[in-house]
Amino acid sequence: MSVAKFSTTCHSPMPSRSSTRQPASKLLWGAGTMGLESTSRTLHSVHPMRSTPLAQANVVDIVQETADTKTFVLQPDAPWQDRPCAKAGQHVQLRLEIDGQPATRSYSLTNCPGARQLALTVQRRPGGLVSQHLHQHTRVGDVLSISQPEGEFVLPLQWPDKILLLSVGIGITAVMAMLRDLQQHNYPGDLAFFHVCRHPAEMIFSKDLCDIEANMPTLSLIKHFTHQSGPLTPQALRFELPDLAHRSSWMCGPTDLLEAVQGLWRDQAIATPLQVESFATARPS
Numbered sequence: 001m002s003v004a005k006f007s008t009t010c011h012s013p014m015p016s017r018s019s020t021r022q023p024a025s026k027l028l029w030g031a032g033t034m035g036l037e038s039t040s041r042t043l044h045s046v047h048p049m050r051s052t053p054l055a056q057a058n059v060v061d062i063v064q065e066t067a068d069t070k071t072f073v074l075q076p077d078a079p080w081q082d083r084p085c086a087k088a089g090q091h092v093q094l095r096l097e098i099d100g101q102p103a104t105r106s107y108s109l110t111n112c113p114g115a116r117q118l119a120l121t122v123q124r125r126p127g128g129l130v131s132q133h134l135h136q137h138t139r140v141g142d143v144l145s146i147s148q149p150e151g152e153f154v155l156p157l158q159w160p161d162k163i164l165l166l167s168v169g170i171g172i173t174a175v176m177a178m179l180r181d182l183q184q185h186n187y188p189g190d191l192a193f194f195h196v197c198r199h200p201a202e203m204i205f206s207k208d209l210c211d212i213e214a215n216m217p218t219l220s221l222i223k224h225f226t227h228q229s230g231p232l233t234p235q236a237l238r239f240e241l242p243d244l245a246h247r248s249s250w251m252c253g254p255t256d257l258l259e260a261v262q263g264l265w266r267d268q269a270i271a272t273p274l275q276v277e278s279f280a281t282a283r284p285s
């Protein structure tokens with residue numbers, strides 16, 4: 001997929017389930033020990049139709065990113081576009097009807113904020129109801145129902161001097177829009193984008209990342225392939241990024257790694273902010 005595929009007319013530098021399965025999102029901002037102690041855990045377990053009315057979005061393109069990942073490019077209707085621009089890192093709730101039953105899941109927006117077209121990048125989960133349906137049955141020309149953008153996993157209004165965006169596997173979707181946003185607005189600071197996956201063939205947005213790296217001198221792109229280097233640990237992260245403690249960090253990945261990194265922040269009394277998000281879902285009952 002190429003960034004140019006979307007109408008990337010970002011106009012603001014930053015500003016800007018129907019199941020009861022519970023994805024957990026954790027926010028840590030202004031961390032340090034006190035911040036960590038007072039971390040609040042936000043469960044997105046409320047009724048999926050709770051927020052603003054749904055908008056309709058036409059599927060205008062479908063891009064196979066990796067063997068099990070597709071990007072759905074959407075053209076939303078006018079009411080959606082009239083709303084304030086989504087912030088990089090936010091997600092929408094996608095509502096489908098599958099076999100007559102409503103089903104709602106959250107998906108991060110992977111397009112640059114302000115683009116006229118939206119992009120949702122979905123990994124097919126074995127046995128997963130919605131992701132399987134999207135991969136197998138959704139076609140260009142279909143119309144999907146989406147919520148307004150939501151979520152607190154976003155960059156601050158004033159961008160810090162040193163940033164780390166870290167993702168594991170499909171967690172890359174939550175930080176990809178941030179990277180596009182920072183590139184689009186010529187972020188002058190020091191940006192490290194650290195991605196972890198099993199194998200180069202499983203690297204989502206591989207070409208986009210290469211293109212962005214080639215055009216963004218302030219970006220350090222670090223790839224960690226677990227089939228070669230083993231699982232990422234906080235120690236390995238510190239080794240790769242000796243200045244980790246000075247980076248305001250946004251991370252999206254599995255809960256155990258996020259908790260380990262939060263532990264590092266706490267144990268080392270790191271004062272820079274750490275914000276984390278997990279797509280983890282509770283096993284359906």
Ligand SMILES: Cc1cc2nc3c(=O)[nH]c(=O)nc-3n(C[C@H](O)[C@H](O)[C@H](O)COP(=O)(O)OP(=O)(O)OC[C@H]3O[C@@H](n4cnc5c(N)ncnc54)[C@H](O)[C@@H]3O)c2cc1C
Nearest residue numbers: 023105106107108122123125126127128129130131173279
């Ligand atoms: C804020 C947020 C943003 C997100 N962004 C993205 C994104 O950008 N891209 C993305 O791909 N995902 C994202 N997700 C995850 C997404 O919302 C869905 O949870 C994911 O697509 C799986 O949904 P599903 O309907 O396919 O799987 P589900 O049917 O909900 O099943 C979830 C898992 O449980 C397993 N399972 C199902 N039934 C059983 C059973 N009976 N026993 C045991 N296990 C079972 C399935 O195999 C599957 O792995 C995000 C989640 C959140 C909270």
